[in-house]
Amino acid sequence: MKFDYIVEGGEFINAGIASAKLKKVLKQLGIASDIIRKVAISMYEAEINMVIHADGGHIEGEITPEKIEVLLIDKGPGIEDLDLAMTEGYSTASKQAREMGFGAGMGLPNIKRNSDHLNISTKLGVGTTVHISFKIT
Amino acid sequence: MKVQEIVNELNLEVITCNQLLDREVSDGCVGDLLSVVMGKATKDCVWVTVQSHINIIAVGMLVEVSCIIVSEGFSIDNDAISKAQEEDVILLSSKESNYKIAAKLSALDI
Ligand SMILES: Nc1ncnc2c1ncn2[C@@H]1O[C@H](COP(=O)(O)OP(=O)(O)OP(=O)(O)O)[C@@H](O)[C@H]1O
Ligand SMILES: [Mg+2]
Numbered sequence: 001m002k003f004d005y006i007v008e009g010g011e012f013i014n015a016g017i018a019s020a021k022l023k024k025v026l027k028q029l030g031i032a033s034d035i036i037r038k039v040a041i042s043m044y045e046a047e048i049n050m051v052i053h054a055d056g057g058h059i060e061g062e063i064t065p066e067k068i069e070v071l072l073i074d075k076g077p078g079i080e081d082l083d084l085a086m087t088e089g090y091s092t093a094s095k096q097a098r099e100m101g102f103g104a105g106m107g108l109p110n111i112k113r114n115s116d117h118l119n120i121s122t123k124l125g126v127g128t129t130v131h132i133s134f135k136i137t
Numbered sequence: 138m139k140v141q142e143i144v145n146e147l148n149l150e151v152i153t154c155n156q157l158l159d160r161e162v163s164d165g166c167v168g169d170l171l172s173v174v175m176g177k178a179t180k181d182c183v184w185v186t187v188q189s190h191i192n193i194i195a196v197g198m199l200v201e202v203s204c205i206i207v208s209e210g211f212s213i214d215n216d217a218i219s220k221a222q223e224e225d226v227i228l229l230s231s232k233e234s235n236y237k238i239a240a241k242l243s244a245l246d247i
Contacts, residue, residue, distance in 0.1 A: 013216060016195030020224075023199065033180075040199040041175050048171075048192075101188045104170035113176070 001029075001063045007047055007072075009056025012100060018059050019044040022070075029063065031136065038114040039068055039134055045107035046072045046130045052097045053077070054128060067116075068134045078124040086112065138162050138247060140204045140227055143183060147241050149206060152213060152228040153221040160227065162203040165247045167239050171196050178202055183247065185238045191217040197226045204228070208235045 003025065005018035023040045031039075043059070050057045054076020061070040079085045086108050093103030112118050115132045122128040141158040144151060151158070164182040168174040171188070174196055178184055184202045186193060189211040197205050204227035207213055213228060221228045231238055 013191055015192060016199070020195060020198060037180065037199075037201065044195065044199050045172060045175065100190055100192060101169050101171040101186075102192075104172045106170070106172035106176055110172055110176045 001025075003059075003061050003063070005059040007050050007056045007059060009051060009054070012051065012097075015048050015051040016044055019047050022061075026063070026068070031063075031068075035068075035134060035136060039070070042111045042114045042132050042134075043070055043072075045110050046070075046132065048102065049107055049130075050074045050076070052093060052102055057127075065136065067136055070132045072130040072132075073127070074129075075127040078126055078128055079120070079122040080124060082120060082122060138245060140183075140229075143204075143242070143245065143247075144229060146245060147206075147231060147233075147238065149229040149231050152207075152230055153218060154225055154227040157225060157227055160203050162247060165239065165242050166202070167235050169235075175200060183242060185235050185242070187211055187235065189213045189217065191220055193217065194220040194224060194226050194228075197221075198224050202226075206231055206238055208233060208238055 008014050026036045054074035057074030059072050088109045089105040091103040091105035097103050116135045117133040119131040140160050162183045164179045166178040166182045167185045169187050178200045180201045181203045185206045189207045206229045210232040
């Protein structure tokens with residue numbers, strides 16, 4: 001089964017909607033709750049990153065009997081130093097985002113910890129694609 | 138322990154989901170940085186925070202907290218309240234600080 005979501009940029013209000021929708025789909029499919037939790041946390045962090053760092057983007061993915069694949073694609077500024085971005089506590093979040101409790105620099109490390117596979121391809125001035133996958137069996 | 142007992146013991150104001158207060162609470166988490174909470178909060182925990190905007194509902198839903206206590210008497214955004222109602226997230230409010238609330242929860246063995 002394939003899925004597709006648009007993520008609006010700038011609006012913190014709507015952030016997390018796609019993750020909540022996918023979570024409901026996974027529940028309906030009867031996926032184990034510990035896997036659903038990992039998918040929800042990882043996808044939410046990546047979705048929020050698209051909103052606060054890249055002015056939105058889109059999400060596509062597929063659920064098969066073996067795994068869940070999620071691709072989060074944006075045309076934002078890209079990430080200059082990926083190793084640095086993966087470091088716990090590193091953040092370039094705006095003052096406005098920080099006041100709302102974003103910007104701990106824990107999003108990417110959370111994704112790494114909760115997914116079975118994480119790959120980020122990014123190019124300055126072009127955008128970022130975050131590819132996450134989870135084994136079901 | 139049930140949410141209802143915490144509401145009674147800590148004298149909390151129930152903002153949403155009055156009908157769900159028999160939900161169980163198994164653990165606690167205090168935090169105002171959302172992705173720290175995403176990483177640390179366990180399923181069915183009570184989450185104490187000063188944040189009072191709509192994104193706490195998304196976080197609460199995704200990590201499946203038992204309830205959220207907004208501390209310091211901060212007024213909760215209307216869109217957060219309606220989202221919480223829609224998604225069955227129990228929102229509670231307290232005038233006390235994160236520290237005081239956590240101390241009282243701890244005294245209740247949470
Ligand atoms: N999609 C993206 N586009 C551009 N930069 C990004 C993107 N995702 C992450 N980054 C960069 O990587 C840094 C680290 O991301 P991470 O999610 O770990 O922390 P954060 O978003 O700053 O804070 P937190 O997730 O704790 O709220 C960000 O501050 C930002 O500089
Ligand atoms: Mg982040």
